Amino acid sequence: MIPTDSRGLVLDEPLLFEQSQPGRIGYSLPDTEVPQSAPPADLLRDDITDFPELSEVDVIRHYTRLSTWNYGVDSGFYPLGSCTMKYNPKVNEVAARLPGFAEIHPQTPEALNQGALELMYRLEQALTEVSGFPAISLQPAAGAQGELTGMLMIRAWHEARGSKRTKVIIPDTAHGTNPATASLCGYEVMPVSSTGILGRDAVAAVMSDEVAALMITNPNTLGLFEADIRAICDLVHEQGGLVYCDGANLNALMGISRPGDLGIDVMHFNLHKTFSTPHGGGGPGAGPVGVAEKLIPFLPLPVIIKEGDDYHFDYERPQSIGRVKSFYGHFGILVRAYSYILAMGGNGLKKATELAVLNANYIRARLEGAYALPFKERSLHEVVFSEENLGGGCRTLDVAKRLIDYGFHPPTIYFPLVVAGALMIEPTETESKQTLDDFCDAMLAIAAEAEQDPDKLKQAPTRARRRRLDEVTAARKPRLRWLP
Amino acid sequence: MIPTDSRGLVLDEPLLFEQSQPGRIGYSLPDTEVPQSAPPADLLRDDITDFPELSEVDVIRHYTRLSTWNYGVDSGFYPLGSCTMKYNPKVNEVAARLPGFAEIHPQTPEALNQGALELMYRLEQALTEVSGFPAISLQPAAGAQGELTGMLMIRAWHEARGSKRTKVIIPDTAHGTNPATASLCGYEVMPVSSTGILGRDAVAAVMSDEVAALMITNPNTLGLFEADIRAICDLVHEQGGLVYCDGANLNALMGISRPGDLGIDVMHFNLHKTFSTPHGGGGPGAGPVGVAEKLIPFLPLPVIIKEGDDYHFDYERPQSIGRVKSFYGHFGILVRAYSYILAMGGNGLKKATELAVLNANYIRARLEGAYALPFKERSLHEVVFSEENLGGGCRTLDVAKRLIDYGFHPPTIYFPLVVAGALMIEPTETESKQTLDDFCDAMLAIAAEAEQDPDKLKQAPTRARRRRLDEVTAARKPRLRWLP
Amino acid sequence: MRYLPHTNTDIQQMLATIGIADKEALFSGIPADCRLSRPIDLPPGLAEVDILAQLQQLAAKNAQVSDWSSFLGGGAYNHFIPAVIDHLVSRSEFYTAYTPYQPEISQGTLQGIFEFQTMICQLTGMDMANASMYDGASACAEAVLLAVRAAKKRNRVLICKTLHPHYRQTIATYCRYLDVELIAVETDNGTTPLEQVEQLLDERVAALVVGYPNYFGCIEPLSELAARVHTVDARLITAVAEPLALALYKSPGELGADIVVGDGQSFGLPLSYGGPGIGFFAVREKDMRLLPGRLVGETRDLDGNRSFVLTLATREQHIRREKATSNICSNQGMCALMVSIYLALHGKQGLRKLADINYARANWLREQISTLDGFALPFSTPVFNEFVVTCREPVADLKKRLEQQQILAGVAIGRDYPGLESGLLVCVTEQNSRKQMEQLLTALAGEK
């Protein structure tokens, strides 16, 4: 059923600073216990100008109210393509908060935190089994940092062999982080256009001894398996290049296909996608990388090793690309991902993949026709429609905003760039048929509204906390902070 | 500022049963680990008919959405008179969940749970200090059960002396639990009417040797201190009766006046009012009783005693009224209350009282005139207006419902019964002047609307999840459960 | 003080508005001889970190069931609590709200209770259930009061001795000064003998109260009892301290009970040293207007939308005052929500599967213990997840001995059941692994 009459009290809430009252306090601090002292007066700061002063109840109400203006996976269906907005199990949150995990200091001698090291070691092994890569680094903070780490390793591998290649091939369906990462590694980006699936020939046409690597996403951002992947990897390897795989879409492959078996040299995982850790309103994520044998020497610092029954960080790795952040990994996120793997087991992960793909294909079957499907190959975990069939002069943005009025989070829109007005729908496996039916009913209703009453779309959303925003002024005259 | 434009997406949600799908599961259970077995077939039950079948994400979304249709103290101002809706500190919630408190079994030998007993013993001592009663039982589950416990003790005291009194005097301002409790103890209720404050003479007029006790609320439900309390206690005592005090309003007295010092024989506390434990959408509360020396032998079972450094439950109390519930007290609630007392300290409790009274008087000062004030004595923690001055044919109910549209929880209405259309406002001390000003502005605006545009009130609320309900049909044709 | 938002400026402005000079004047209505003339003698307030440190010290002195092998039951059950429950009840819109007096902004609580009432009906096999009572014992006492009130002139109530002692004691307290005569029904083979019941039943009897399972963990012959009780038009009150049993055994409703009460602690509430638990209270349609406590009913709002609301309030103290069906006001709202979440999460299949595990493990252990030298099973009646064993070794010694091994072996029942001084009530749930049970067996056998 489509929630058409939803309505209720949603309370206003000014900024923290607007509520502040001089002298009001929300803190609770212990005694100093030693004589008071202070740094030299010329180093001392005055009050932090305009910093808020609130009571505990002010703070509680502030954030409680703010939260009610948001929409999360726990609120409802969130088919944001490429983001794998699956359910975030609550036991994972408990796990990450166990005092033996949350209250351990990274500078503690390794011998005293063997449980933490063991957990990470086991997680690496599980990722190895799922992906086929013989070695894993849990260090990168998110997918994009995984990409950076991976591409730096590729470059280090080339340099170690005296090879000075300067280019990286990236298909036009790639996520923006791919070209941005290549640039960060000092590479020049060579875009290659694909017609849905990247053909070996298309790669062959641009591959050369100037090319250090191909960055490929598999399944790609159209939700399609790169069927030529083995041939492409062979081709790139034959010509002295390496292959990076953006593993953001691994949710389509668990138990079905292992990137490490296909010739890929390095891939990042998004634990905040495939392995159910929460997105947190933007992060933190975790972006481990898996590498083929040849790249192991280049892994970032440090690397967890097991000697006998003991776990250590290894820092003595002369060929390593070095450190990409402080300490090691987003441990709190790694605990959640490991907890998820324990809950699912090997079979459960495969089943998750199967149902994620089933869900995407079900949506596709129900919506194809009403929405134009630019690529007809069998979809995996997500399906991408275009805005082509929309009536009444409506655009993808209008569909997205109208979905809000129906109580759903919109899909990813206008990405991938190769589709005109892309509507990129990734349901994930944790959504039931009922939810998908409600969503499809809404999508079909919207398609009909576009024909009959396009203003419904163009004025949407009308039931959310806010109507459409003036984003142009926001960018032209940026106000990025509160000022009195 | 008054939140007049609040609006936002609030999602619909059917009943659990309506979402259920045969075969869907949300549980996660360990293996049996021993051979399967089953009771005799004739004792075995079939499926639980129509019981829900849901996944974990279904359950999460269900209750998450339901929660958004509610209004709590954390949502905003909740001036529900007599209920002391103060802020519920979050550290108390953490305290009650400490495994050493949450995971202890009531049948464990006392020697193994000394920490729990010590905590309760210390809480009793703190309540003694605040109230002036030499002994406390933490056993009663809530205020009303505290009343029952207290009145049973009074009756046991009489019976122990061979006195067979049959009546209990209760002022007309009393809460409904008072007369209901007296009945449960086999007493006949003698109502006495008060004009705001109960005069000694009014009591004298009805006091007799048939009267077992007077039940009084102090401060009473009009928010007024019973100024004749000492004289009244003396009078009742002289004539062989005892005095029960309904301590629901203790928030007005901490550090200011101790009921136990005034001649009261027994009083219940509402820890879920005065001592900040959450109301939980209806409970659980905790309703300890404090007693004068003469009632100590009659305390309910068991009683915590300290011998040397050891704490025990004492069950060998021949004059005890017996047990009023299983085990001992709402321990989880007692932990929260003790945590609150630790946070506040003696001075903090007094300050809480002062500010609670300040807040009530501030509201009174701002609203008097626009709203009729039937009793002019100095208010303590709450103020009661009547509907007398309302224009446009509006009633108290209309004001209450209109307040919802302004983003506030309504006050208690139509109680106490002695005020025509009572509006009973108890702000508590945890509300800031700004919040009170916003609320008073809204109240004044509503009074003006009543004159100028009474339909605004009569149609209210229009911004909540629901408009006014058909309560008559609900009672005439009760549907108390879902049926397919 | 972080919970008190007033700044000095605020206070001054407010006093000025009120028209008084200082806070002292706020209390002018309190006679001098009623004033406390000294500060409250309690330590100064602590910082949050110090509160937690102090409480943690106390908590550390207690025996957590997660650190021990606990076979304790007897009215409080150590079941696993899924993380989802705490996550959801920590939503402050639920737990910082009051009783849902204002239905327009309380539909969350109200729909939640309506669902709770429904699931209690489904589990117990009854027509309607209220929004909760304090606990099983007080619910049971209120059931007795209801039965007596309903039966008009009858004032006798038969109480099976196999009923949980706390329930029996609470009934006695509630009836202490009312015109109710409580008559104990003896025990045979761990359950209530039908012959004795037959003898006691006559036109003076308003009800019979029996546990299901009873305190010994045994399954009482409910339908036989019902048949007999109904011959004199009395009510059968069934009290369920371990409601998980209802997922496996026939429901009291199906077997003829007229009132079913019990405690829902098993369904997602922490042991928490025995409180808060949650009483439930279910009846047949005929007793609807005699129900104690809150009731949520379905209705519509002005726009015709399905809505829920507190209803039939004329039964209650705030309307009926001395004529109310009960004095209960606050109940166990948050606990009802926890129970509902637990039940929804386990669902039809999960609850049965969980009951199967409890049954299989408990009955396996029961068998094993019975083969040990020095132990015997006094009762042959079917049980759910609790059973009594008798021990040659004095029970107090045995318990102490096992405590040395970090085992809480069970509840001694001798104090409540003279003649059964050698009895130990052992409870097994899904929290007791086979390994734990094997350790228990070794420890039991280890008597020198």
Added chain:
Amino acid sequence: MRYLPHTNTDIQQMLATIGIADKEALFSGIPADCRLSRPIDLPPGLAEVDILAQLQQLAAKNAQVSDWSSFLGGGAYNHFIPAVIDHLVSRSEFYTAYTPYQPEISQGTLQGIFEFQTMICQLTGMDMANASMYDGASACAEAVLLAVRAAKKRNRVLICKTLHPHYRQTIATYCRYLDVELIAVETDNGTTPLEQVEQLLDERVAALVVGYPNYFGCIEPLSELAARVHTVDARLITAVAEPLALALYKSPGELGADIVVGDGQSFGLPLSYGGPGIGFFAVREKDMRLLPGRLVGETRDLDGNRSFVLTLATREQHIRREKATSNICSNQGMCALMVSIYLALHGKQGLRKLADINYARANWLREQISTLDGFALPFSTPVFNEFVVTCREPVADLKKRLEQQQILAGVAIGRDYPGLESGLLVCVTEQNSRKQMEQLLTALAGEK
């Protein structure tokens, strides 16, 4: 599987709608030679209770700071975390949401970040701040990239050796294949000597990077450094690993910094073995369009209501691709929220008071240690809550010795600072009571 809602009926119906016979057909787009032909070799899924048991076993093998006396700092700080924070960030509307791409239903996250940006500006004394970076180290590396990009032809960056080693290493990694030359600036008395800086500064230099406090806990002469750096029109990048210091010491902005980065972990994030932390990144107005990462700005909606939205996206990878200011996509949203709640709760007074406690305790301990035989203070520069002591006893031995007494004495700095092998970095926060400090002193003095 409880996270997978599909019933068999659902699956059959869905396959029929799709028009395929079985799930296998879903994967027809994957060539056979790309298929995994065996099951995933991982243990079967566990029940929730077993997951927690297994994780609890691992957790028990770690040294919780609450069980130890920990004087560890060095980039991660053991501050008390008020219960309010976890309560609020556990609201699933916050933590189960994605980056707020749809502002109409993301105003909670957006207003929260806008407030975060504002408070970071207030603390650092800067004009604008972004929505967060991964951590202090990567933020610092991105600051170097910004400075080089802003400076156009310049490619030299001076890195003070007193900067946290992880920050230095991360900068090196990020710059590895870019045209950036990193030059180390030596150390004197625990801080950066101005003369050397003067010598190194010329028109090739884009920026100087300095810690504040630096890795030794010392307060660098920021305004003097700023003055010198600005003579050649380079940027002063200040990295703050312990931002609580900014409540006590003058802000980098006030002292002339051009870019201020750092890690906010001190403000309410659990230590969590070092991650997730939260990088912050603040600049002057002139660098606005060079900022990496997300930015939230204020605007209005169609009804004219104040609203917040992600803005200036043309800097970012999803629009600018290879020309973006950074490749960052996911950041540390939830951590930013935690920091904001922490800061709002402590407020102006609380943060200062907390900084005072940290300062007083650390400096008291520093004094006390300096009076012990066998210990000395190598640096006389003012510190905040961390300081270096040198020990006669080999640092490794000393640390081991104190571990026997459940004390984590500090961080050995010899590996990162050759020549300072005898140095121990000791950190004191409000979590280290006087009693703990006295125990540390006794233990230190106890060398045989």
